[in-house]
Amino acid sequence: MIATSTQNIQSSTPSPVVSSQRGAGAVRTSETSKAEEKKAQQAQKQQDDVVVRQLRARDREVRAHESAHVSAGGSLVRSGPSFTLQKGPDGRSYAIGGEVQLDVSEAKDPEATVIKSQRVRAAALAPAQPSAQDFKVAGSASQMAARARLDIAIERRSEVQATLESAESEEEAGIDTDESGSETTVNASGNTSNNAASSGDTSSGDNASGNNASGGDFSGNTSQSNTATSFSATSAGAASSLQSNDAPPAAISAFMATAQSEPRPAQINQFV
Numbered sequence: 001m002i003a004t005s006t007q008n009i010q011s012s013t014p015s016p017v018v019s020s021q022r023g024a025g026a027v028r029t030s031e032t033s034k035a036e037e038k039k040a041q042q043a044q045k046q047q048d049d050v051v052v053r054q055l056r057a058r059d060r061e062v063r064a065h066e067s068a069h070v071s072a073g074g075s076l077v078r079s080g081p082s083f084t085l086q087k088g089p090d091g092r093s094y095a096i097g098g099e100v101q102l103d104v105s106e107a108k109d110p111e112a113t114v115i116k117s118q119r120v121r122a123a124a125l126a127p128a129q130p131s132a133q134d135f136k137v138a139g140s141a142s143q144m145a146a147r148a149r150l151d152i153a154i155e156r157r158s159e160v161q162a163t164l165e166s167a168e169s170e171e172e173a174g175i176d177t178d179e180s181g182s183e184t185t186v187n188a189s190g191n192t193s194n195n196a197a198s199s200g201d202t203s204s205g206d207n208a209s210g211n212n213a214s215g216g217d218f219s220g221n222t223s224q225s226n227t228a229t230s231f232s233a234t235s236a237g238a239a240s241s242l243q244s245n246d247a248p249p250a251a252i253s254a255f256m257a258t259a260q261s262e263p264r265p266a267q268i269n270q271f272v
Contacts, residue, residue, distance in 0.1 A: 048089035055086065055094035065127040066098035069134075072126035076103045076119055104137065106144060110151040117145035 066081035077100060084097035104120050107113040121141040124134045 052088050052090050055088045055096070058096050059094040061129075062095040062098045065129070065131075066100050068126040068128070069100040069102070069123055073100065073102050073119070073123035076116075076123060077101070078103050102137070104140065104144070106148070110148040110155070113148035114145050114152070117141040117148065121145075 062083060063081075066083070070077055070081060080100035081098050082100075083095035085093040086096045087093050102120055102123055107116045118141070121138045124130065124137040124141065127134065130138070
């Protein structure tokens, strides 16, 4: 059993050597882990640096993009810019998206709408690299301008048509006025001629009667002038009767009775 004990003792003698080997392996493993961890940390740091650089570039791009919208939009800007932020590996927040709200409604009249749509389109396409949404807004503004230009064309066409119709109406009114004036002139001239003819007939009658009643001397002519005057008055009365009573025979009879009953002037013959 001693042998055995000796053997046991001998067999147990190398034990301290094995423990020292295991300790060295643990140290090497720890050092390797630290190195790998350090490498991993360095790799992570490099990755973080890349991400931070990308976030910084994106932040600058987004802010410049929205700033261009604001500068070009001016009074059309209703709100903004507002940003979508992301926290980077360094603990800072970076803008990865932005938005500016513009007033894209129509103006009060088509002319103003055209001008406004041009401003909206310019504001939408102001950034160096417009987004898909920017192109969409610009397209809507172009459509709004096209509709406004169509409205302007319709308005101008209506105004021209109204002007032409007004000119035609004035021209027709002028023609009617000229025709009416010509008819009035013709009627007035006709009446004047008729009156002149009537006066001429009456004068002829008076002169004829005067010639029949007149003598050969100066005194006879003087008396005949009075007779002619009386005859003219009687003729005028007869004419008035003809016009008012519409009885020509009775008027003629009255005229003849008056002419016969009227005393003839005395005649002095210078040859007696």
